[in-house]
Amino acid sequence: MTRVLSVASECAPLIKTGGLADVAGALPRALAARDVEMRTLLPGYPAVMKAVGSARVVHAWDDLYGGPARLIEAEAAGLRLYVLEAAHLYDRSGGIYLDADGVDWTDNAERFAALCRAGAEICCGATDWQPDIAHGHDWQAGLLPYFLKKSGTGVPSVMTIHNIAFAGMVEPSQIDRLGLDPADFHVEGYEFWGRVSFLKAGLVWCDRITTVSPRYARELTTPAFGMGFEGLISARSGDLTGILNGIDTQTWNPATDPAITRFRSFRGKTAAVRALRDEMGLPASNGPLAVVISRLSAQKGLDLLIEALPDYLAAGGQLALLGSGDRALESAWREAAERHDGVAVRIGYDEDLSHRMMAGGEAVLVPSRFEPCGLTQLYGLRYGAIPVVARVGGLADTVIDANDAALRAGVATGIVHGPDSVEALSLALTRMVELHATPETWSRMARTAMRHPVGWDVSAGQYADLYRDLVPS
Numbered sequence: 001m002t003r004v005l006s007v008a009s010e011c012a013p014l015i016k017t018g019g020l021a022d023v024a025g026a027l028p029r030a031l032a033a034r035d036v037e038m039r040t041l042l043p044g045y046p047a048v049m050k051a052v053g054s055a056r057v058v059h060a061w062d063d064l065y066g067g068p069a070r071l072i073e074a075e076a077a078g079l080r081l082y083v084l085e086a087a088h089l090y091d092r093s094g095g096i097y098l099d100a101d102g103v104d105w106t107d108n109a110e111r112f113a114a115l116c117r118a119g120a121e122i123c124c125g126a127t128d129w130q131p132d133i134a135h136g137h138d139w140q141a142g143l144l145p146y147f148l149k150k151s152g153t154g155v156p157s158v159m160t161i162h163n164i165a166f167a168g169m170v171e172p173s174q175i176d177r178l179g180l181d182p183a184d185f186h187v188e189g190y191e192f193w194g195r196v197s198f199l200k201a202g203l204v205w206c207d208r209i210t211t212v213s214p215r216y217a218r219e220l221t222t223p224a225f226g227m228g229f230e231g232l233i234s235a236r237s238g239d240l241t242g243i244l245n246g247i248d249t250q251t252w253n254p255a256t257d258p259a260i261t262r263f264r265s266f267r268g269k270t271a272a273v274r275a276l277r278d279e280m281g282l283p284a285s286n287g288p289l290a291v292v293i294s295r296l297s298a299q300k301g302l303d304l305l306i307e308a309l310p311d312y313l314a315a316g317g318q319l320a321l322l323g324s325g326d327r328a329l330e331s332a333w334r335e336a337a338e339r340h341d342g343v344a345v346r347i348g349y350d351e352d353l354s355h356r357m358m359a360g361g362e363a364v365l366v367p368s369r370f371e372p373c374g375l376t377q378l379y380g381l382r383y384g385a386i387p388v389v390a391r392v393g394g395l396a397d398t399v400i401d402a403n404d405a406a407l408r409a410g411v412a413t414g415i416v417h418g419p420d421s422v423e424a425l426s427l428a429l430t431r432m433v434e435l436h437a438t439p440e441t442w443s444r445m446a447r448t449a450m451r452h453p454v455g456w457d458v459s460a461g462q463y464a465d466l467y468r469d470l471v472p473s
Contacts, residue, residue: 002467004031004038005082005131007119009112009140010096011042012248013077014051017096018295019245019375020137020162023212026248027463028079030456034464037080039129041119043111044072044085045096051076052083059126064117065089065110065177071118071126082127084118102327109170112140112198113178120147123155131155132471136206139168142198143178145206146190150181156470159206161199163372164220164227165299168198193228203232207470209240210463212373213394217242225370243463244397245373246456247382252355254383254450259355266384266447269362276360279353280320280344287316288436290429291361291385293354293376296325296333301367301390306332307422309343312429318342320361322353358383362442363432369420371395377414378454384446386435387414388428398454402435402445413449 010016012025028038042048055074062068067088074081084090089111094100097108105111118126119141123134134157136144145157175182175196185191190201203209211217219225221234233240254260260272273289276282282289290312294300302323309319319342321333330347337345346353358364364380366389373394377387381398389395395416402412415435417428436442 002036002133002464002471003129003131004036004133004135004467005119005122006038006040006135006137007115007141007144008040008137009043009115011040011079013251014042014079015045015047015096019373022247022375023162023245024137025077025079026246026456027460029248030246030460031464034460036464036467038135039080039082039131041082041084041115041122043090043096043115044083045090046093048083049085049091052081055083058082058128059121065114066107069114069118071122073127082118082122084115086114089114109168109174109178109198112168113143116141116143116147117179119144120151120153123148124151124153133158133467135160136202138162139166139197139199139202142168142200142202143180144202146180146184146201146204149205156207157205158208158210158466158470159202161203161209161211161220161372164199164225164229165370167192167200167227167229169195170198172196200229200232203229203236207239208466209233209236210243210466211240212243212245213397214242214244215397216372216393219370219393241462241466243459243466244394245375245378246459247375247378247454249382249455252358252379252382254359257355257359259352260359266443266450269359269384269446272356272360273362274360276320276356277318279356279360280346282318282320282344283341285316285318285342287318288362288433289318289320289360290363290365290388290432291357292319292321292323292365293357294321294323294366296323296329298326299369299371301369301420301425302329303332304420304422304425305365305367306336308426308429309336309340311426312433313340313342315430315433317429317433319365320344320357322346322348322350322357324348358385361385362436363388366390366395367417367419367425368392368395374398381413381449381452382454384450386432386442386445386449388432389414389416390419391416392419402431407441407445410444410448412445413452414445
């Protein structure tokens, strides 16, 4: 049995803002069948504390970055957890990263340095459970490998890059406050363009680096996608592995999904489409109903979609969008819904509605400029919503384009287009409308998509092999 401590800033279903939470929540269950015991360390946000209830305190600090803290051992939602209860850092209203005004919490550096410090102390014997490996996720866990190496404990670490666009940057004036060694503030240490980068600390001091798709691993070694880290990642290419994310196929299962009532197999798709149109206030139509479920940001290419929208609507298509994020994009999408009868927009996030949209959507659009893996297209495959995706990262790794050869071979599962271009996206939407107008071809594609493997079986085996390489015994 290999014991792994996973350190993450969010974990579904307890607390979630994006795909990192889905991965952190699904991986422990997937690895259990591979003889890997994974426990997850989370911040004690109000939602997490409510979920764990009364639990055993296994360690305490009189002063952890400005106040007392306790480490709680618990089980919730089928997960074995350590929760860092620190009211001065986590017990607050608003988002887990942002305040009510959408601005980063001013003490995010201390909040996630504390999480990393707690993870390192677990590895150093603070509890009666001793992990063989520490596995950190994204910049919020970036100081975990650093603190481990400085402790001399010998526990190896893995860092997973879910999105390199977020580097965890703070000013050098915080070095002492965070408990970092000032001698490590240099180009081969945690210094990044004159500032401290949590992510760079993780990438420099960890033993292995993974990211969430094979293509994204290759992209990260290039200036176009590396976000300034391409040199470091290229230098560590021998320690880099791209392991494709999967999805929780129990939670995302159209045959048993409690959030939907009209779609148990592809035969029920027509009824589900009709139900979604009714729920979103869209008129009846013979054209395709596409859905977007996304954070609204430039990365996701949703500004390009607004420009491509008029031609798509003129061809008979409709679109339903669920998401939030950039305030300017929120306003632009609200305006698009006001101008066009064929567009419905819900700003915010609703988990049950996202399931109904996958069931009732005939296509799901993911026109990202870059996409480390993406889970939305995997949900679409599972629910027979044809993915229309940009040829980047995990999108390219998971969707088979409906070119002539793929259609003749019966293996096409979606439409893949060039990224970062209104023209390429418009052409892809035109192809989608034309394919939808041929029901036999569309139905065959959707059924093929629903059979495509999207779970964790293969990827969990790759993680288990990686862990065993680090701890051969």
